[in-house]
Amino acid sequence: xxxxxxxxxxxxxxxxxxxxxxxxxxxxxxxxxxxxxxxxxxxxxxxxxxxxxxxxxxxxxxxxxxxxxxxxxxxxxxxxxxxxxxxxxxxxxxxxxxxxxxxxxxxxxxxxxxxxxxxxxxxxxxxx
Numbered sequence: 628x629x630x631x632x633x634x635x636x637x638x639x640x641x642x643x644x645x646x647x648x649x650x651x652x653x654x655x656x657x658x659x660x661x662x663x664x665x666x667x668x669x670x671x672x673x674x675x676x677x678x679x680x681x682x683x684x685x686x687x688x689x690x691x692x693x694x695x696x697x698x699x700x701x702x703x704x705x706x707x708x709x710x711x712x713x714x715x716x717x718x719x720x721x722x723x724x725x726x727x728x729x730x731x732x733x734x735x736x737x738x739x740x741x742x743x744x745x746x747x748x749x750x751x752x753x754x755x
Contacts, residue, residue, distance in 0.1 A: 628691055628692065628746075628747060628750055630742070630743055630746050631687075631688075631691035631698070631743035631744075631746060631747050632688050632689075632691055633688075634688075634736075634739045634740060634742070634743040635684045635685070635687040635688035635691065635698075635701070635740070635743065636684075636685065636688035638681075638684045638701075638736045638739070638740065639681045639682065639683075639684035639685035639688060640685075641732075641736070642677070642678075642680070642681035642684065643678070643681045645732075646674065646677060646678050646681065647678075649674055650671075650674065653667060653670060653671075680701070680704055683697060683701065684701060687701065691743065691747055692747060692750050692751075695744070695747050698740060698743060698744040698747070699744060701740050702737055702740045702741055702744065705733045705734070705736050705737030705740060706733075706737050708729065708730070708733045709730045709733050709734050709737065712725070712726055712729055712730045713726070713730060716730075
């Protein structure tokens with residue numbers, strides 16, 4: 628259970644640290660990697676949903692046994708991004724740097740989430 632706590636705590640904190648600056652980088656992203664973003668509602672909507680998942684990871688870390696069913700969904704969140712970015716890279720729609728940075732981080736975290744999920748399978752919840 629300590630492994631699950633640590634993995635989800637690190638995942639949640641890492642995600643918050645990495646994602647928070649993007650709330651202030653909307654204009655800069657358009658300048659640094661044109662074309663400019665034309666639908667800010669999609670940008671901020673995506674960012675808000677992903678940020679909410681970081682809070683879910685922290686919630687799982689607080690009580691991994693109670694929130695174990697959410698670990699499977701957390702794995703899907705990580706794998707979904709990796710698969711999506713891999714397809715975009717294969718089609719030439721994202722640069723190598725975009726593929727490697729985000730995909731490798733999420734692949735590692737998704738793998739650790741799976742290990743945490745498997746490591747908690749025989750632990751029974753304590754009824755309060």
